[in-house]
Amino acid sequence: MIDKNYQPSDVEGRIAQAWEEAGAFKAGRPDRAKAPAYSIVIPPPNVTGSLHMGHALNNTLQDVLCRFERMRGKDVLWQPGTDHAGIATQMVVERQLMERQMPGRREMGREAFLRRVWEWKAESGGTIVNQLKRLGASCDWSRERFTMDEGLSKAVLKVFVELYRKGLIYKDKRLVNWDPKLLTAISDLEVVQVEGKGQMWHFRYPLDGVTFNAEDPATYIAIATTRPETMLGDGAVAVHPDDERYKHLVGKLVKLPLANRLIPIIADEYPDPEKGSGAVKITAAHDFNDFEVWSRHRDKDYFKKQLNGGLINLFTPEAKMNENTPEQYRGLDRYEARKRIIADLEELGLLDKIETITNAVPHGDRSNVVIEPYLTEQWYVNAHELAKPAIAAVREGKTNFVPKNWETTYFNWMENIQPWCISRQLWWGHQIPAWYGPDDKVFVASDEAEAQAEATKHYGKAVELRRDEDVLDTWFSSALWPFSTLGWPDKTPELARFYPTNVLVTGFDIIFFWVARMMMMGLHFMPDIPFGDVYIHRLVRDASGAKMSKSKGNVVDPLSIIDDMGADALRFTLMRNVAPGHDIRLGPNDVENNRNFATKLWNAARFVEFNGAARVAGFDPKSAKESLNRWIAHETAKAGAEITKALEEYKFADAAGAAYRFVWNVYYDWSVELSKPLLTGPDGAAKDETRAMAAWALDEILKLLHPFMPFITEELWRVTAEQGPARTSLLALGEWPSLDGLTDDKAEAEIGWVIDLITAIRSLKSEMNVNVPIPVVLAGVSGETQARAQRWAEFIKRLARVSEISSAPAAPKGSVQLVVRGEVAALPLVGIIDLDAERARLAKEMQKAEADIKRVDAKLGNEKFVANAPEDVVDEEKAKRDEANGRKAKIAAALEALKGA
């Protein structure tokens, strides 16, 4: 028996367990050994993570695809796992240590700290996985991976060593994005530009050899900067070579204030003569652009003879002024130093003016502090080289973005890609497999023994090696995810069967972080692309369109929605609203509406059961005799085809919408209603067939909805099995409907007419405020229609509240006439309704008909249209004209008929 109410919270856990026990989501099920493979790798959530709405969307999309393909008989692998999330996890554990007033990371040392992190992972790392299960994610959980587990770490080592040996990984000393709070380098992508109000300070640098006079521009050169504190490290002032104002000064020297050094004025293409004074200070060690300028001139004497060749670092790792700065500033924080330097320059009359501007300041995406361009030695990947095949693969269409326009974004970035800084001064992560000899010569190897062997060979004796302390960027290991999770570098059967994966589903925000890098690594280490399609989705926003954020307090927690309304309601809401190229707005109302849909489904199943409509073994919908039943099969087939096509094209909203409309507006509103008289009528073949068909259609609905609403459909699949033949499998492993050969235009013509007639009568009665049963006279209709009316008389009477149906050659005087599929149904309503109102209604109809005719006539009267438009379009227009003319005649007749009343 189906319970009166559907309680998701009671059911979902039990259903999840049933799936688990049946091993429903296991890839490589023996019964599917010969089936085509289908695979998706999950974007591994951070092991520190908790399910948010973005995860809910991302994973529902994947789950819909996996369940759809699984039901289509494929051997599906949805590969799950989590990411060690270097910085994020290290921060979580450090915070925890602090809260518990335990010794900090550095006090406890690397080994103890890492042990601590692993402990933390063992305790809390499973949270997100359990939350994904609550959403209904049909991953093969037996294959769960972690980016730092043994196999994946082996893959990381191999990749690092191989790329190093090919020269695609190298060590370099250059400016990096340095996080002065976390004390590590980060990659370009981890820097977020925060736009805000800032200041531009204009300074005067006195020229050498003349007496400085603030009133006389000939005695100084004006420069402007947003970073006054870095002026202490200036190595030059640059002007554009074509800038007439400064041509005579190139080669001259200026007295760098406060630092009391002489620095040259040089010519370089970099300064923009239109901006500011046209002269810029060059601080090679603290600005990326300046570093480039310096690189072009580094061989010149004027740099060579400066401290460190003109590359003067001013900061400690914490961004405090270091020993290269004048004594009075040493040890000061960068912003304190800024204040002092401005004041000191002002004192000397060297501050010209301060402008308020808006500018973008780089911030660390994790620490949220201002990032410093900082001179350090780091490991880099030659991304430029690895990008080439990755670009080609998309250009050649081997990998396709959905929607397509993301390819532009991908190309733009890939074609201008910069070296990828992969070393991090952290502890939690894959430690870089590099060892240094006594003279700092580096030996990169898969393990210490191998490195030792190489070193011994190199030095001619055994030496003590020191391992590189740094770890790799988290995204380094995630870049290997599509093949490392399948067992690479071992040649596993899974790798052979499931790589390349079919599709990657992910948010637009990690195209660069992840998608691009998987493409690069996949194409370098595997013979093929990592995935055929890349489905890109966007953000889930709150009801008012604001980005969800903890600080705004507008975060909608998917788990609490699941608690309240069920995972199915949430999933279906997301799927009905996901639109490529648009963020999703999620209001509580939306989920409620889809919860109501689930309720509707539940109640319809109860109705079917209540009416003794149990599944019949071997029932073939093609064998149905009753036109109603043939029509239901016809509509089911239509919906099935629509949903299938939409899912194949990643049109999730279309698929969900088609399912919604079919289930509610076709099956419940019409099929169930029209079946009632048969189901409650006398026993017989027609009743049996209708029962069987009702149960069959419900089964098909459960299948079609399963990818979207797995829990409630699986539960109904289970309870409906209490009657009729036993089920052979869980719905999750059931067969996707194949509904060929059920199309039936004759049944559509018949039932469609009945529906249109009922709708027209209802509409008229409602408009005219008629609440009593009224008679209907079919006026001058064909014999076929008369026969139909007879067959469906009971239904029409019941559903349209009609007292009697009869036929006559013409409409009775003073009756209201409705045109239904080209034929007239007359309602003798004299004395019941206001005939003026009816005249007004008809006048409106007439206007519409005339407007239609006018428009079509204008077209058909246009020679150019007839000459140029495709034939079928012209024919269509002619048919429209005929239809409208017919309609007009019927309305005119109806108006005429009212005259006598």
Place this chain on the structure above:
RNA sequence: GGGCGCGUAGCUCAGCGGGAGAGCACCUCCUUGACAUGGAGGGGGUCACAGGUUCGAUCCCUGUCGCGCCCA
């Protein structure tokens, strides 16, 4: 500054060369035996603006205005 995208019913969005659509919201009616988490009916739009291409433009092109995002 470069790139991508969006302006269609009160709201959220489909449609993307030949009759303006859906869901929600709104209004009216309905305690009919699966469901008021329901049923029936209804109103509501110079498809941002201006040009162009076309027999025909919400749809293609150009420009303007407004909004969003990414990169510099």
